[in-house]
Amino acid sequence: MAKVKLADVARAAEVHPGTASRALNPDQRGQVSAETVDRVVRAAQRLGYVPNAQARALRTARSHLVGIVVPDITNPLFPPIVRGAEHVLTSAGYTVLLTDTDNDRERERRQIESLLGRGVDGFIIATALWDDPLLTDLAEAGVPVVLTNRSASGGRWPYVAGDDQAGVRLSVQHLVGLGHRSIVHLAGPQNVSTGRDRARAFRAAAKEFGIGNGDARVSVCLSYSEAHGRTAMEKVLAARTPFTAVVAGNDLIALGALDALSDAGYACPEDVSVVGFNDMPFVGRLQPALTTVRLPLQRMGALAADLLMTELDAEGRQDAPTRTLLGVDLVVRGSTAAAPKRSRSRSRSRRT
Amino acid sequence: MAKVKLADVARAAEVHPGTASRALNPDQRGQVSAETVDRVVRAAQRLGYVPNAQARALRTARSHLVGIVVPDITNPLFPPIVRGAEHVLTSAGYTVLLTDTDNDRERERRQIESLLGRGVDGFIIATALWDDPLLTDLAEAGVPVVLTNRSASGGRWPYVAGDDQAGVRLSVQHLVGLGHRSIVHLAGPQNVSTGRDRARAFRAAAKEFGIGNGDARVSVCLSYSEAHGRTAMEKVLAARTPFTAVVAGNDLIALGALDALSDAGYACPEDVSVVGFNDMPFVGRLQPALTTVRLPLQRMGALAADLLMTELDAEGRQDAPTRTLLGVDLVVRGSTAAAPKRSRSRSRSRRT
DNA sequence: AGATTCACCACAATCGGTTGCGGTCTTCGA
DNA sequence: TCGAAGACCGCAACCGATTGTGGTGAATCT
Numbered sequence: 001m002a003k004v005k006l007a008d009v010a011r012a013a014e015v016h017p018g019t020a021s022r023a024l025n026p027d028q029r030g031q032v033s034a035e036t037v038d039r040v041v042r043a044a045q046r047l048g049y050v051p052n053a054q055a056r057a058l059r060t061a062r063s064h065l066v067g068i069v070v071p072d073i074t075n076p077l078f079p080p081i082v083r084g085a086e087h088v089l090t091s092a093g094y095t096v097l098l099t100d101t102d103n104d105r106e107r108e109r110r111q112i113e114s115l116l117g118r119g120v121d122g123f124i125i126a127t128a129l130w131d132d133p134l135l136t137d138l139a140e141a142g143v144p145v146v147l148t149n150r151s152a153s154g155g156r157w158p159y160v161a162g163d164d165q166a167g168v169r170l171s172v173q174h175l176v177g178l179g180h181r182s183i184v185h186l187a188g189p190q191n192v193s194t195g196r197d198r199a200r201a202f203r204a205a206a207k208e209f210g211i212g213n214g215d216a217r218v219s220v221c222l223s224y225s226e227a228h229g230r231t232a233m234e235k236v237l238a239a240r241t242p243f244t245a246v247v248a249g250n251d252l253i254a255l256g257a258l259d260a261l262s263d264a265g266y267a268c269p270e271d272v273s274v275v276g277f278n279d280m281p282f283v284g285r286l287q288p289a290l291t292t293v294r295l296p297l298q299r300m301g302a303l304a305a306d307l308l309m310t311e312l313d314a315e316g317r318q319d320a321p322t323r324t325l326l327g328v329d330l331v332v333r334g335s336t337a338a339a340p341k342r343s344r345s346r347s348r349s350r351r352t
Numbered sequence: 353m354a355k356v357k358l359a360d361v362a363r364a365a366e367v368h369p370g371t372a373s374r375a376l377n378p379d380q381r382g383q384v385s386a387e388t389v390d391r392v393v394r395a396a397q398r399l400g401y402v403p404n405a406q407a408r409a410l411r412t413a414r415s416h417l418v419g420i421v422v423p424d425i426t427n428p429l430f431p432p433i434v435r436g437a438e439h440v441l442t443s444a445g446y447t448v449l450l451t452d453t454d455n456d457r458e459r460e461r462r463q464i465e466s467l468l469g470r471g472v473d474g475f476i477i478a479t480a481l482w483d484d485p486l487l488t489d490l491a492e493a494g495v496p497v498v499l500t501n502r503s504a505s506g507g508r509w510p511y512v513a514g515d516d517q518a519g520v521r522l523s524v525q526h527l528v529g530l531g532h533r534s535i536v537h538l539a540g541p542q543n544v545s546t547g548r549d550r551a552r553a554f555r556a557a558a559k560e561f562g563i564g565n566g567d568a569r570v571s572v573c574l575s576y577s578e579a580h581g582r583t584a585m586e587k588v589l590a591a592r593t594p595f596t597a598v599v600a601g602n603d604l605i606a607l608g609a610l611d612a613l614s615d616a617g618y619a620c621p622e623d624v625s626v627v628g629f630n631d632m633p634f635v636g637r638l639q640p641a642l643t644t645v646r647l648p649l650q651r652m653g654a655l656a657a658d659l660l661m662t663e664l665d666a667e668g669r670q671d672a673p674t675r676t677l678l679g680v681d682l683v684v685r686g687s688t689a690a691a692p693k694r695s696r697s698r699s700r701s702r703r704t
Numbered sequence: 705a706g707a708t709t710c711a712c713c714a715c716a717a718t719c720g721g722t723t724g725c726g727g728t729c730t731t732c733g734a
Numbered sequence: 735t736c737g738a739a740g741a742c743c744g745c746a747a748c749c750g751a752t753t754g755t756g757g758t759g760a761a762t763c764t
Contacts, residue, residue, distance in 0.1 A: 006751060016714045021752055028753085033712060050469040054415065055750035058406045058719045065470075068450075073431045073438075076633065083425050086452050090463060095470055098420075098450035100438050111442060117402040118417075118447055255637070281428065282632075285607070287639030358721060368744045373722055380723085385742060407720035410749045 004047045012043040020044075024051075063119040066308060067097045069112065071127045075224075076280040077250075077297065078126060081148060084301025085124055092309060094121075101127055103223075109134060116143065121312050124304050128152045130191050144311040148304040151193035151323075158311060158321040160303045162295035162328045164194055168201035170330040171247050171275045171293060172209055179339035180245040180273060182215040186232045186257055188224050188249030195220075198249055198277070217241070221253055229256025237264050244272060244339045251276035251283050251292055258335075269337035279331055289333035296326050356399045364395040372396075376403070405447075415471040418660060419449045421464065423479045427576075428632040429602075429649065430478060433500060436653025437476055444661060446473075453479055455575075461486060468495065473664050476656050480504045481543050496663040500656040503545035503675075510663060510673040512655045514647035514680045516546055520553035522682040523599050523627045523645060524561055531691035532597040532625060534567040538584045538609055540576050540601030547572075550601055550629070569593070573605055581608025589616050596624060596691045603628035603635050603644055610687075621689035631683055641685035648678050 010020035015036060022028040023040035032040075043049075057063040066089055070078045086096045097115055101108035108127060112134060115123075122144035128135060130153050138145050139156065147159040175183055185202040188195030199218055206216030219236050221228040229252060236243070237260065246261075248254035254276035258268055266272050268288055276283060276292035283290040307322055362372035367388060374380040375392035384392075395401075409415040418441055422430045438448045449467055453460035460479060464486060467475075474496035480487060482505050490497050491508065499511040527535055537554040540547030551570055558568030571588050573580040581604060588595070589612065598613075600606035606628035610620060618624050620640050628635060628644035635642040659674055 005749095017751080018715075018753075019713055022713090025752085031712075036712080050465060052410075052750050053470040054406045054410045055719090056752075058404070058410055058721090058750080059752045061719075063406065073425075073435050074633075076428065076431075079425045079428075079431055082450070083452055086425075086450065087454070090451065090466070095466065096450050098434070098438065098448050099442065100435055102439070113402060114442070114447065118405040280634075281426075282634045282638070285638050286634070287637075357719095369721075370723075370745075371743055374743085377722085383742070388742080404720050407749090408722075410720080410751090411722045413749075 003052075004049050005052065006049070009040060009044045009047055009049050012047060013040040015040060057119055061119075063121055064094050065097055065115075065118060065120040066094050066305075067099065067112070067115040067120045067123045069099055069101060069108065069123060069125045069127050071101050071103045073098070073100045075252075077149070077278055080297035081126060081301035081304070084298035084303075085148075085305040086301070088302045088305040089309075092305075094309070103127075105134075112138070116141070122146070122308050124148055124301075124308055126150065128157075128193070130193055130196060144308060146304045146308040146311065148300055149194070151197075155323065156321065158307045158323065160300055160307060160324040160326065161194075162293075162300065163325040164197040165201040165204075166325075167277060167293035167295075167328040167330070168198050168247065169205040169208070170328070171277075171291075172202065172205035172211075174291070174330055174332065174336065175245045175247070175273060175275065176209040176211070178245075178273065178336060181211060181339070182243045183211065183245040183247060184236055184243045185216070185218045185247045186229055186236075186249055186253050187218050187220045188253065189222060190220055195249060202247055215243075217243070221249060224250050224252050226252050226256035226259070229253030230260045231256075233257040233260035234264075237261075245336070246272060246274045248274060248276050251278045251280045251290060254290060254292070254335075255283075255286075269335050271340060273336040273339070275330075275336055284331070284333055288335040291333045291336040292331055294329045294331050296328075300326055355404075356401050357404065358401070361392060361396045361399055361401045364399060365392040367392060409471055413471075415473055416446050417449055417467075417470060417472040418446050418657075419451065419464070419467040419472045419475045421451050421453060421460065421475060421477045421479050423453050423455045425450070425452045427604075429501070429630055432649035433478060433653035433656070436650035436655075437500075437657040438653070440654045440657040441661075444657075446661070455479075457486075464490070468493070474498070474660050476500055476653075476660055478502065480509075480545070482545055482548060483543070496660060498656045498660040498663065500652055501546070503549075507675065508673065510659045510675065512652055512659060512676040512678065513546075514645075514652065515677040516549040517553040517556075518677075519629060519645035519647075519680040519682070520550050520599065521557040521560070522680070523629075523643075524554065524557035524563075526643070526682055526684065526688065527597045527599070527625060527627065528561040528563070530597075530625065530688060533563060533691070534595040535563065535597040535599060536588055536595045537568070537570045537599045538581055538588075538601055538605050539570050539572045540605065541574060542572055547601060554599055567595075569595070573601060576602050576604050578604050578608035578611070581605030582612045583608075585609035585612035586616075589613075597688070598624060598626045600626060600628050603630045603632045603642060606642060606644070606687075607635075607638075621687050623692060625688040625691070627682075627688055636683070636685055640687040643685045643688040644683055646681045646683050648680075652678055 006020055007017050010017040020040050023032045023037045029037055068082055089096055099111040124146050126149045128147050128150045132152050135152055145157055147157045149161050151159050187199040190196055219232045221232045246257050248257055254274050261268055261272055268274055276290045279292045279294035358372055359369050362369040372392050375384045375389045381389055441448055451463040476498050478501045480499050480502045484504050487504055497509055499509045501513050503511050539551040542548055571584045573584045598609050600609055606626050613624055620626050628642045631644045631646035
């Protein structure tokens with residue numbers, strides 16, 4: 001099965017390669033007689049012709065390649081996004097180049113440059129920092145980019161993500177409804193949009209539901225990880241200011257917080273309620289089952305892909321970037337319960 | 353930042369493009385004087401030259417593209433593999449094309465064809481069926497392929513995976529050590545190697561540890577999923593033959609089995625012990641924490657990538673395919689315990 | 705009938721690198 | 735001093751598809 005090329009098809013159909021090309025190309029097909037088109041198509045089929053994408057891309061300057069950039073594919077947040085995007089892209093004839101930056105900026109820069117060398121038509125980026133030089137570079141280079149999951153300052157890129165603000169508000173409302181009056185927020189890193197937005201939303205929701213400043217504290221985690229969630233929680237515990245509920249920046253932070261609480265002898269949800277964010281797979285099966293905010297991740301990826309493709313078709317002359325916030329749900333499970341009668345800041349029933 | 357091409361660099365360095373090409377190419381650099389090389393390299397640097405991979409690939413017939421084919425990136429088994437492979441591939445100058453077949457053979461075939469059209473140099477395939485026409489097609493086309501996670505009949509492809517046989521043996525040994533004498537295996541689908549191998553290993557281990565045929569039953573699941581694990585477990589329960597332990601084909605099946613057991617009023621590990629396979633993220637945090645077999649997934653991906661690259665460098669004249677089995681560990685957690693005194697086939701203490 | 709239009713197709717340039725071949729200039733040995 | 739060897743570099747063909755331009759013959763118009 002040696003590679004059959006256009007010239008082979010042309011020879012088999014007894015036409016010039018140029019003609020064969022037109023015959024095979026739907027929007028140029030009008031320039032070729034129906035009978036010839038048929039002959040060429042038939043020959044292509046018979047020989048099992050698959051066009052060489054490299055050559056085509058070289059000539060047309062359109063590779064139909066899309067780069068998807070994620071920080072860590074191992075983080076359960078991203079596979080559904082990638083999957084959603086991949087599905088709509090491949091069915092539209094695009095191919096996905098995946099790259100995992102490992103949260104390393106330098107690495108990320110190299111990867112993106114390498115992908116540019118590969119002639120990708122555009123990027124779906126899930127790693128955006130709030131102020132990201134990489135993004136402005138890409139914008140200057142005129143490369144279409146769609147942000148997902150995270151946004152960036154300036155609102156200059158198309159963007160699709162979950163409605164963080166609504167999610168946090170639902171969480172706080174839920175906790176307040178359960179009688180909690182003193183809540184801490186373990187915020188994600190403040191150099192990414194989700195970290196900032198959720199923290200801001202937390203403060204706003206606290207005020208809205210009548211919780212004073214002192215009772216709505218925020219502690220910032222250095223990253224969205226169990227480890228940093230744990231240390232942030234430990235720091236809050238060390239401060240010895242009473243609280244009965246935790247709104248975590250995401251599920252990983254929530255898990256870390258749960259560990260710290262359990263180490264300190266607090267039971268969840270009896271002593272402290274915890275709510276997460278993202279509804280990662282299996283968090284509903286944990287003990288306690290985590291109350292969390294569910295995002296339509298796969299749809300998010302699919303939408304990001306759609307956005308990117310319209311941007312690609314737009315060829316420059318684009319309107320203001322579309323920014324989509326997807327609705328979110330609060331999934332109430334076992335990690336939240338009515339506030340204890342008195343805040344048990346010291347009821348250490350430490351486990352053995 | 354208009355695209356700067358080789359001709360631009362050549363002009364800046366006042367040499368012919370061909371010379372510039374050689375100067376930039378490490379293994380042809382010998383044909384150019386050191387001084388010229390320096391001048392060209394400097395110019396390239398200054399202009400920010402990034403070679404056009406399409407053009408290069410077109411001419412050299414080497415794209416430095418590798419396709420990774422997984423059934424479902426959402427399955428926590430695959431991201432670590434992809435990550436491992438991606439890291440070693442990108443640092444070797446390759447780029448990863450990811451495709452998610454959704455367990456759909458037709459889709460998979462289309463994807464692979466499309467990737468071939470893109471000129472990928474080779475594939476890492478994690479979706480292999482035991483008898484897979486796609487694979488033989490690829491082999492005939494002379495496309496290098498490395499199988500990972502799953503093998504295929506004939507042993508004709510390089511392959512890297514966990515040592516299923518050892519994993520299952522460890523599991524059975526562990527259970528027997530706890531006093532279990534009647535164990536059922538919820539096997540994975542029998543058209544993939546892991547399903548077959550683990551089932552075979554189960555029977556062998558049972559015999560080795562002196563468990564009779566009637567006490568080492570096997571029930572096959574239609575897929576590696578919670579749903580099919582559940583129905584398989586339910587079928588076993590319906591048969592009303594007593595047993596005290598379950599060796600699941602993988603963690604997802606184990607989770608499904610856990611559900612079925614719990615619905616039927618059996619407690620784990622008090623009534624029935626369960627052991628999984630793969631040690632997916634967070635299964636250690638479940639209730640009960642799942643005893644399972646841990647595979648070095650990321651290393652698996654990395655090794656697969658290495659294998660593929662050596663195969664690519666070999667250019668056809670290859671020896672017998674390397675087949676690597678990675679060592680596995682049994683991670684003992686809460687879902688396994690000593691066998692109950694009497695097999696409690698009917699001690700329904702059904703939950704409310 | 706002659707001129708014009710139109711449909712259809714062939715030709716060749718082009719995308720951006722790579723590489724075999726050959727030419728020039730230097731260097732070294734005899 | 736002359737010839738051969740070798741180092742260095744330019745030339746141009748090539749990878750495989752796309753597309754603007756132009757040419758041929760048939761159909762149409764007057």
